[in-house]
Amino acid sequence: MARPEIFFPAVSWIRLGGLMPGPGAIAPRPAALAAALLAQADLERLIQLLARDHRVIAPVVRDGAVVCDEIRTAGEIAFGAVTEQAPARYRMTMPGDHAARWPTGPPATPWKRVLHPSELTIWRAVRRDGRLVFEPIDSGPPRRLALVGVRPCDLAAIGRLDAPLRDGPWPDAAYAARRRGMFVLAVQCTEPCGTCFCASMGTGPDAGPGADLVLTELDGAGPARSLLEARTTAGAAMVVALGAAEAPEDAADEAHLAVDRARARMGRALDTSQLPARLLAHFEHPRWETVAKKCLTCGNCTFACPTCFCTTVEDRLDLAGETAARLRRWDTCFSVDFSYMHGGSVRLSPRSRYRQWLTHKLATWHEQFGTSGCVGCGRCITWCPVGIDITLEAAAVADTAPRTGPTRRTGAHP
Amino acid sequence: MNPAPEIATATAAADGMLPEVWRVDRVRRETHDTFTLELGPERPGSERAFEPGQFNMLYVFGVGEVPISISGDPRRRDRVVHTTRAVGRVTNVMSGLKTGGRIGLRGPYGTPWPVAAAQGRDVVLVAGGIGLAPLRPALYAILHRRNDFRNVVLLYGTRSPGDILFRQELERWRARFDLDVHVTVDRGAPSWKGNVGVVTTLVQKAPFDPRNAVAFICGPEVMIRFTAAELQRRGVPLDDVHISMERNMKCGIGLCGHCQLAGVFVCRDGPVFPYSRVADLVTQWEV
Numbered sequence A: 001m002a003r004p005e006i007f008f009p010a011v012s013w014i015r016l017g018g019l020m021p022g023p024g025a026i027a028p029r030p031a032a033l034a035a036a037l038l039a040q041a042d043l044e045r046l047i048q049l050l051a052r053d054h055r056v057i058a059p060v061v062r063d064g065a066v067v068c069d070e071i072r073t074a075g076e077i078a079f080g081a082v083t084e085q086a087p088a089r090y091r092m093t094m095p096g097d098h099a100a101r102w103p104t105g106p107p108a109t110p111w112k113r114v115l116h117p118s119e120l121t122i123w124r125a126v127r128r129d130g131r132l133v134f135e136p137i138d139s140g141p142p143r144r145l146a147l148v149g150v151r152p153c154d155l156a157a158i159g160r161l162d163a164p165l166r167d168g169p170w171p172d173a174a175y176a177a178r179r180r181g182m183f184v185l186a187v188q189c190t191e192p193c194g195t196c197f198c199a200s201m202g203t204g205p206d207a208g209p210g211a212d213l214v215l216t217e218l219d220g221a222g223p224a225r226s227l228l229e230a231r232t233t234a235g236a237a238m239v240v241a242l243g244a245a246e247a248p249e250d251a252a253d254e255a256h257l258a259v260d261r262a263r264a265r266m267g268r269a270l271d272t273s274q275l276p277a278r279l280l281a282h283f284e285h286p287r288w289e290t291v292a293k294k295c296l297t298c299g300n301c302t303f304a305c306p307t308c309f310c311t312t313v314e315d316r317l318d319l320a321g322e323t324a325a326r327l328r329r330w331d332t333c334f335s336v337d338f339s340y341m342h343g344g345s346v347r348l349s350p351r352s353r354y355r356q357w358l359t360h361k362l363a364t365w366h367e368q369f370g371t372s373g374c375v376g377c378g379r380c381i382t383w384c385p386v387g388i389d390i391t392l393e394a395a396a397v398a399d400t401a402p403r404t405g406p407t408r409r410t411g412a413h414p
Numbered sequence B: 001m002n003p004a005p006e007i008a009t010a011t012a013a014a015d016g017m018l019p020e021v022w023r024v025d026r027v028r029r030e031t032h033d034t035f036t037l038e039l040g041p042e043r044p045g046s047e048r049a050f051e052p053g054q055f056n057m058l059y060v061f062g063v064g065e066v067p068i069s070i071s072g073d074p075r076r077r078d079r080v081v082h083t084t085r086a087v088g089r090v091t092n093v094m095s096g097l098k099t100g101g102r103i104g105l106r107g108p109y110g111t112p113w114p115v116a117a118a119q120g121r122d123v124v125l126v127a128g129g130i131g132l133a134p135l136r137p138a139l140y141a142i143l144h145r146r147n148d149f150r151n152v153v154l155l156y157g158t159r160s161p162g163d164i165l166f167r168q169e170l171e172r173w174r175a176r177f178d179l180d181v182h183v184t185v186d187r188g189a190p191s192w193k194g195n196v197g198v199v200t201t202l203v204q205k206a207p208f209d210p211r212n213a214v215a216f217i218c219g220p221e222v223m224i225r226f227t228a229a230e231l232q233r234r235g236v237p238l239d240d241v242h243i244s245m246e247r248n249m250k251c252g253i254g255l256c257g258h259c260q261l262a263g264v265f266v267c268r269d270g271p272v273f274p275y276s277r278v279a280d281l282v283t284q285w286e287v
Ligand SMILES: Cc1cc2nc3c(=O)[nH]c(=O)nc-3n(C[C@H](O)[C@H](O)[C@H](O)COP(=O)(O)OP(=O)(O)OC[C@H]3O[C@@H](n4cnc5c(N)ncnc54)[C@H](O)[C@@H]3O)c2cc1C
Pocket: A340, A341, A342, A343, B055, B064, B065, B066, B067, B068, B069, B070, B083, B084, B085, B086, B087, B088, B089, B090, B091, B092, B130, B133, B134, B245, B246, B247, B248, B249, B250, B271
C-alpha cells in the first residue's frame, strides 16, 4: 500500500453549510445589505454603539506588538502600526504616512485567546465530610463580544474553530457562550505581510462569510475613507444607526480592486491542490527528519495558530485540600506528554510530533471537519523561534513524487 | 498574558465536561493490581443505559480524570461497573476508594462493540490483560441471547496466572457447553496446568468458521496487531475484526484533541473500530 488509507469517520454531526469554503476556493463576493462611506470619526461612533451591549475587542499596541484586547474607544486601536513579518521575525513600526490605517497583517495574538482562553477554570469540586459536590462555574450570561478589526484569515479561523468547539455533539460550553451573539467587523487586506498566504488557502485577502460588517480602506488623497459593507441584518442595523454617508456606486469596485491587488502581493504561497493526499502519501518522507532537527518542539506555532484548539486539564487544590479547581489550559501536540499512555508516549520523536501538527493542519483536518485547519495567517512562520516555514515544509513533502510504502511495524498486514 | 485564569461562563446543563457524583457501592479486589468498582448515582434518576464497549470518564477528587471502560452487565441500569488496573497517578488513588466513597462520572462515551452485527455468526472475543474488562459487557449481552449466535469463543491471555481477571466467572463460563473459553499465560507458575504462550497462539486452533465469524479484540496495541494478523491468516476478513483502541484522553468528547490518530478522534469515532479502518494507522510508527 503506497500510503496510509484515510477513511472518513462519522462526520454527520458536522453542521453542514459551515462558515468556510474549501481551501483554494474563491468565495463569490457576498452581497452587501447596506454600504456606507466611513470617515475616522464615524468609527468612534461605531465603537461606542457596539460598546453599549458588547465587550469590544480590537487590535491594540502592547509591548511593541499588535495584540487583541478590550477597548473602550476607537483611539485605542493600533491605527498606524505596520508589522514586518518574516520567519522568526516580527517588527512593529509606526511610520507617519500610515497614521490612520488599520494595523497591517494579523495581530501577534490569535483571536482564539478571547474565544478559547489559554487558561480557564471550568468547574470546581468540593469535598467535605465524605461528600463530593461539583460546582459549575456560571457567572450568568456573559456580555456579548464584538470583535473589531478581524483580518479575513482570522475571520476564517473562527469558522474553523467553530467546527470542533461549537458544532459537535458536545459543544465546548465556554466557547459556545462566548461565540453566542458575537458581532464581527472584518477588515479586508490591502497590504499583506511577508508571512501571509491566505490567497493560497482561500481565506483572504477578501473577507469570506462570518462577518456582520466588512470594512475596506480606500486609497486616495485627503482624509482616510473606508467602505463599510453590511453582510448581516445586525451589520445593516449598525450602518443605519451610524448614519454615515452613503457609499458612491464605484466605492465597491474600488475596494474590490484594492483587495485584489493584495492577492497578487502575498508574502508566501502554497499549492493546495490535492494537498491532503499528497502529504499523507509521504508519511515517511526524509524531510520530516530534516525539519525535526531544526524544530525545538516548543509548541510556539500551536499557541500562535488561530485554529489550534487542543487543551489539557489539571486540578488545583486549595490549601485545605477541600476544593479542587479544574483548570483547563492550552496544550500542544509538540509535547511528549500530549500522547502519553501508561508505558510511553505514542509520538516520541520530534519528527512524529512535527508531522502530527503539519498533517493535522493541512491534511487530516479535512477528513475531520471538511476544511483545511490552516487559514494562511502565517503566524506559525513569524513566531517560530527558528523560522520554520510551514509552506516550505509542506511543499517539500507534498511536491515529491509518490514513493514506496511506509515502513510497517511487526504485526503488520500485507 | 493575564496570570489569573479566566472563569468559564458556562451553564451546567450545557457543559459536557462537568461530572456527576456517583457513590462507590462495592469494591472488589480482582488481582494484586486490579479492582472493580460498582457505582450508583448519588442523584436518583441519573441511571443511564450504556452499550458494551463504551467508556466513562472517572474523576478522582484532586487528582484527575481518566477514561475507563464499563465492565458490567448492560442490562443493569441501576449501577455502573468499572474494572481498573492501578498503573499511575489517578488509578492508584482510585484503587484506594472505599465503599461509600464518591467519584465523578461523565459518560457513557464512544462507539460500542457491534454485538448485533454478530448475530447468526460465530463470535471470537480475544482479550489481553485488562482488555477482558471492556469485553465482558459484550459477552454478557451475547450470553443473554445465546441462541442468536453460533459458536462463541473467548481467548484470554495474561502475563501470569496471578493476573487472571474475573477468575470465578471464567470458571463458570468454561463449564458452559455453549461457550469455548481458552486461557493462556505468558509465564507459567508451578501450580499452572493451563496454556503457556501469548494469546495469538490460541487463534489457529479456536473453533470458529473464519468466513462467518466476527472478532472483537481488546488489549495492548501490539497484541491487537498480532491477533488481527493471525485472524487474517485464518481467513477472517479485516472488516469483521473489531478492536478497542486506547489513546491519551483528556475530555472523551472530541474537544481536547489528545486522542487523535490521524483523522480519527479515538474518543468519539472509537474506541471500537472495524480493524480495516485503522489497520494502516496502527501499523505505522508514531501516528
Ligand atoms: C477508551 C479507554 C478505555 C479504557 N478502559 C480501561 C479499563 O477498563 N480499565 C483500565 O484499567 N484501564 C482502562 N484504560 C486505560 C486507563 O485510562 C489508563 O490506565 C489511565 O488513564 C492511567 O491513568 P493514571 O493517571 O493512573 O496513569 P499515569 O501513568 O500516571 O498517566 C497519567 C495520565 O496519562 C493519561 N494516560 C495514561 N495511560 C493512559 C491510557 N492507557 N489511556 C489513556 N490515557 C492514559 C491519563 O490522562 C493519565 O491521567 C482505558 C483507556 C481508554 C482510552
